[in-house]
Amino acid sequence: xxxxxxxxxxxxxxxxxxxxxxxxxxxxxxxxxxxxxxxxxxxxxxxxxxxxxxxxxxxxxxxxxxxxxxxxxxxxxxxxxxxxxxxxxxxxxxxxxxxxxxxxxxxxxxxxxxxxxxxxxxxxxxxxxxxxxxxxxxxxxxxxxxxxxxxxxxxxxxxxxxxxxxxxxxxxxxxxxxxxxxxxxxxxxxxxxxxxxxxxxxxxxxxxxxxxxxxxxxxxxxxxxxxxxxxxxxxxxxxxxxxxxxxxxxxxxxxxxxxxxxxxxxxxxxxxxxxxxxxxxxxxxxxxxxx
Amino acid sequence: xxxxxxxxxxxxxxxxxxxxxxxxxxxxxxxxxxxxxxxxxxxxxxxxxxxxxxxxxxxxxxxxxxxxxxxxxxxxxxxxxxxxxxxxxxxxxxxxxxxxxxxxxxxxxxxxxxxxxxxxxxxxxxxxxxxxxxxxxxxxxxxxxxxxxxxxxxxxxxxxxxxxxxxxxxxxxxxxxxxxxxxxxxxxxxxxxxxxxxxxxxxxxxxxxxxxxxxxxxxxxxxxxxxxxxxxxxxxxxxxxxxxxxxxxxxxxxxxxxxxxxxxxxxxxxxxxxxxxxxxxxxxxxxxxxx
Numbered sequence: 001x002x003x004x005x006x007x008x009x010x011x012x013x014x015x016x017x018x019x020x021x022x023x024x025x026x027x028x029x030x031x032x033x034x035x036x037x038x039x040x041x042x043x044x045x046x047x048x049x050x051x052x053x054x055x056x057x058x059x060x061x062x063x064x065x066x067x068x069x070x071x072x073x074x075x076x077x078x079x080x081x082x083x084x085x086x087x088x089x090x091x092x093x094x095x096x097x098x099x100x101x102x103x104x105x106x107x108x109x110x111x112x113x114x115x116x117x118x119x120x121x122x123x124x125x126x127x128x129x130x131x132x133x134x135x136x137x138x139x140x141x142x143x144x145x146x147x148x149x150x151x152x153x154x155x156x157x158x159x160x161x162x163x164x165x166x167x168x169x170x171x172x173x174x175x176x177x178x179x180x181x182x183x184x185x186x187x188x189x190x191x192x193x194x195x196x197x198x199x200x201x202x203x204x205x206x207x208x209x210x211x212x213x214x215x216x217x218x219x220x221x222x223x224x225x226x227x228x229x230x231x232x233x234x235x236x237x238x239x240x241x242x243x244x245x246x247x248x249x250x251x252x253x254x255x256x257x258x259x260x261x262x263x264x265x266x267x268x269x270x271x272x273x274x275x276x277x278x279x280x281x282x283x284x285x286x287x288x289x290x291x
Numbered sequence: 292x293x294x295x296x297x298x299x300x301x302x303x304x305x306x307x308x309x310x311x312x313x314x315x316x317x318x319x320x321x322x323x324x325x326x327x328x329x330x331x332x333x334x335x336x337x338x339x340x341x342x343x344x345x346x347x348x349x350x351x352x353x354x355x356x357x358x359x360x361x362x363x364x365x366x367x368x369x370x371x372x373x374x375x376x377x378x379x380x381x382x383x384x385x386x387x388x389x390x391x392x393x394x395x396x397x398x399x400x401x402x403x404x405x406x407x408x409x410x411x412x413x414x415x416x417x418x419x420x421x422x423x424x425x426x427x428x429x430x431x432x433x434x435x436x437x438x439x440x441x442x443x444x445x446x447x448x449x450x451x452x453x454x455x456x457x458x459x460x461x462x463x464x465x466x467x468x469x470x471x472x473x474x475x476x477x478x479x480x481x482x483x484x485x486x487x488x489x490x491x492x493x494x495x496x497x498x499x500x501x502x503x504x505x506x507x508x509x510x511x512x513x514x515x516x517x518x519x520x521x522x523x524x525x526x527x528x529x530x531x532x533x534x535x536x537x538x539x540x541x542x543x544x545x546x547x548x549x550x551x552x553x554x555x556x557x558x559x560x561x562x563x564x565x566x567x568x569x570x571x572x573x574x575x576x577x578x579x580x581x582x
Binding site: 098121122133135155156158160161162164165168169171172173174175176177179180182183184186187189190191193194195196197200201203204205206207208209210211212213214215244247248250251252253254255256257258260261264284285 | 389412413424426446447449451452453455456459460462463464465466467468470471473474475477478480481482484485486487488491492494495496497498499500501502503504505506535538539541542543544545546547548549551552555575576
């Protein structure tokens with residue numbers, strides 16, 4: 001099976017490395033071609049356009065930044081649609097809007113091209129270690145065709161439903177991550193105001209009912225006001241909460257806490273912290289801080 | 292060291308069993324004396340009052356339901372204060388208000404009795420398995436005197452600061468648990484409205500950034516509308532959120548998400564669900580459910 005990959009960024013690069021290490025023949029394309037060089041040195045072919053890449057592979061993986069970038073690479077000049085052949089399976093690892101995913105998939109389906117939305121969770125570390133969690137939307141047959149390839153870098157691949165269901169699940173995941181990070185900030189500030197050394201919270205409560213990966217990562221950084229290096233950008237989580245509100249609005253779902261979380265996150269981003277690390281949201285509660 | 296225990300309930304019973312199994316000599320008291328019988332059969336002495344118990348031990352453990360119950364057992368008729376001797380160390384495993392804790396401790400300190408607030412997290416299972424997490428407030432010396440005894444049923448005992456700091460930490464823990472449970476409900480409902488089988492969420496996202504023990508416990512029960520048996524009562528979590536708001540108000544801390552979470556939890560409790568399992572809060576979002 002010939003495999004193509006579009007989007008050699010922070011995530012794409014380690015994913016491609018793992019595909020090559022697993023012995024998959026690989027061709028790649030990236031908007032800035034120099035990003036393909038380390039993969040070419042490892043034996044990957046470098047395509048001249050998404051259209052040329054789509055013409056020569058059976059399975060085409062995407063990992064780009066947002067909905068607009070996916071649309072450009074699929075339907076732009078020399079895009080995937082221009083070179084696609086009936087039978088091609090496109091697998092999108094990007095995190096984009098579920099509604100846009102369904103529209104893209106429907107347009108491609110008219111030409112016999114199949115679509116699997118397969119957003120990932122686990123970050124660059126998970127990509128490097130092959131421990132990503134993948135939530136997929138598409139037919140059972142398409143998920144099973146993709147599985148041996150995707151398991152090169154995932155610990156788990158779950159089919160959540162038809163096309164779009166993977167992106168819905170990613171939106172759900174990010175709703176909890178983003179809103180919980182604001183809860184963690186409230187908690188760290190409350191502990192400080194009540195005279196407890198908040199640096200002790202994460203080790204003291206590890207493994208308990210309040211614990212989570214964000215709690216272990218963010219609570220110590222918040223307590224120490226240690227906002228460098230940037231791991232998660234405020235604007236990324238703000239975008240995620242926006243996607244959750246849009247999905248809720250489209251489906252008639254009530255998300256009162258996520259709505260308030262979005263307003264709080266937006267207030268923080270608008271105060272000049274959009275590109276700062278998520279841990280900086282502790283500043284929302286620092287007005288009345290002791291000392 | 293002679294050890295006493297007051298409050299032989301769901302938590303107290305397994306804690307006493309573990310103390311006896313570890314070879315500690317133990318005397319117990321409970322408001323309903325028949326609850327002491329299984330421990331008497333294992334060799335525990337049964338005291339006739341909290342005062343009598345306090346008179347005969349070096350270290351007195353409490354595990355009762357709320358602030359009023361602690362006050363009654365300490366300062367009520369034949370209470371601990373009536374029998375206490377200088378040098379007694381009282382260790383309170385109950386989850387009560389930090390301010391009340393400091394007041395109780397100060398009153399007892401006048402007679403040479405020391406106080407350690409030591410609320411626990413981990414539930415009945417954690418008590419039975421000896422895997423509780425304990426967050427303590429008191430002097431370093433008192434924490435270290437208690438440590439060998441408390442580690443009979445804990446995996447971790449962390450000193451969070453002076454008297455009251457353990458209860459502050461428990462309030463922080465519960466703020467996250469209660470508000471996160473409402474986020475989980477929003478997420479389960481959003482997934483359902485968007486056409487995803489929400490029963491798949493917990494296994495699909497296990498180990499990721501959105502994951503937590505409440506997510507694994509509550510999301511499947513919410514998705515299946517399976518509210519029996521009752522594990523966590525709505526009114527307990529509502530009380531916890533109330534304690535968080537009180538502490539925030541006392542300390543001038545802003546907790547906007549916890550405030551909204553309290554209002555949502557109260558609305559659900561007031562709809563006749565106060566004694567129901569926490570998973571029933573999915574009903575807040577079920578008006579538009581596709582079913």
